[in-house]
Amino acid sequence: TLPIGNANIPVDISLLNDITGLAVGFEGYVLGNPALIIAGIVVGAAGTLLTQLMAKAMNRPLSNILFTPMVASGPGEAITGSMKEVGAIDAAAMMRYASKVIIVPGYGMAVAHAQHKVWEMTAILEEAGVEVKFAIHPVAGRMPGHMNVLLAEAGVPYDKIFDLEEINGEFGQADVALIIGANDVVNPSARTDKASPIYGMPILDADKAQNVIVIKRGKGTGYSGVENALFYTDNCRMLYGDAQPMAGEIIQHLKAMN
Numbered sequence: 453t454l455p456i457g458n459a460n461i462p463v464d465i466s467l468l469n470d471i472t473g474l475a476v477g478f479e480g481y482v483l484g485n486p487a488l489i490i491a492g493i494v495v496g497a498a499g500t501l502l503t504q505l506m507a508k509a510m511n512r513p514l515s516n517i518l519f520t521p522m523v524a525s526g527p528g529e530a531i532t533g534s535m536k537e538v539g540a541i542d543a544a545a546m547m548r549y550a551s552k553v554i555i556v557p558g559y560g561m562a563v564a565h566a567q568h569k570v571w572e573m574t575a576i577l578e579e580a581g582v583e584v585k586f587a588i589h590p591v592a593g594r595m596p597g598h599m600n601v602l603l604a605e606a607g608v609p610y611d612k613i614f615d616l617e618e619i620n621g622e623f624g625q626a627d628v629a630l631i632i633g634a635n636d637v638v639n640p641s642a643r644t645d646k647a648s649p650i651y652g653m654p655i656l657d658a659d660k661a662q663n664v665i666v667i668k669r670g671k672g673t674g675y676s677g678v679e680n681a682l683f684y685t686d687n688c689r690m691l692y693g694d695a696q697p698m699a700g701e702i703i704q705h706l707k708a709m710n
Contacts, residue, residue, distance in 0.1 A: 463506045463514070465595045470499025506591055531681050535671060538689035540698060543630075543665050544705035550627035552583045554619065556658055557599045558592050560633010560669065566695035567606040570632065573699055574608070576706045586612055587619040587629075587656050589637035620657045629661035631682075632695050633668065639680045650678060664688040667698050 477492020479485075507514045547553050555574070561567060574584045586608060592599045603613055623629060631638055638658045641648040658664055659682050666683060668690055682688055691698055 463503060463591060466499055466503040466506055467514070468499075470496055470503055473497070473499050531679055531684050533684035533686070535683050535690050536688070538665065538691055540691060540701035541705045543689070543691050544702045544709065546663055546665065547577055547582065547628050547630065547702075548580055548706055548709050550582055550663075552585075552622075552626045553577060553628045553630060554585050554587050554623060554626045554658070554661065556587045556589075556629060556631045556634050556638060556656055557603065558632060558634025558637065559594055559598075560667065561695045562593055562598060562602055563633065564695035564697075566632065566699050567602040567608075569696050569699035569703065571603070571606040571608050573703050573706065574612075576703060576710070580706075580710060584612065585614055585619065585622070587623075587658075588613055588615055589634070589656055590616060592634060592637050616654060616656060623657045623660040626661040627663060629658040629664045631658055631664065631666045632699075635680055636678065638682055639678065640685075641678070641681045645681075648678065658682065659685060659688070662687065665691055667691045667693070667695050669694060 473492050473495025475492070477489050477496060480488025480490075480492055503514065555570065557567070557570065561570065577584050586603060588599050588603075593602075600613065604610075634656075636642075636650055636653070636655075638656050639648075639650060640655070640659045642650045642653045642655045645651055664682065664685070664687055666688060668683075670692065671690075683690060
């Protein structure tokens with residue numbers, strides 16, 4: 453088997469939905485069942501359209517996503533520096549006294565079921581006068597619209613959620629970019645390293661924020677094995693641990709600061 457990059461998985465799932473719909477439609481044709489034919493055509497067409505849109509969002513052809521292994525085509529750009537750790541109290545202080553915070557949720561938030569804690573943290577920051585927005589990459593998570601569904605479940609208003617094209621220009625004005633369990637979709641190597649397997653994929657420009665805080669379970673690379681250059685930049689700090697307890701600690705410190 454070949455490792456699949458985090459950003460590839462929603463496209464693969466969408467394609468499987470497409471194939472499932474076509475299979476149902478073909479079964480309906482064989483059985484002479486119009487309901488199955490119609491249902492299969494609708495599901496297959498929707499899956500095809502969504503797959504094409506998501507592949508376009510990654511700036512990669514579908515054949516490349518499916519059949520190109522996630523390995524570098526050369527030595528690539530050398531990553532210098534080191535990961536710098538930060539504590540929950542310092543992360544809380546950086547956001548509490550910021551003017552603008554942009555939150556980038558990823559699969560790590562979904563695994564930890566941290567969306568409710570993240571929204572509670574957001575509400576506390578807004579009460580303190582901090583502007584908070586959510587930045588969603590088209591292929592974040594493990595299925596199409598994964599992050600949007602989780603944030604909606606937590607009660608985050610739609611007017612606080614922005615897609616890549618809408619929010620990317622604002623990272624440069626943000627005091628803090630808080631990344632919760634996202635990896636490939638914020639890797640600046642996609643912009644600069646032609647040897648990287650994710651080169652050319654549009655990313656969220658979180659590295660352009662004044663400060664970056666990454667909530668991550670450990671120091672290892674993601675499943676794709678692609679090292680994230682963002683984690684080694686001077687303006688990035690790592691908060692190690694599962695997203696839900698880390699968000700809970702930040703909430704406690706924020707309450708103490710108010």
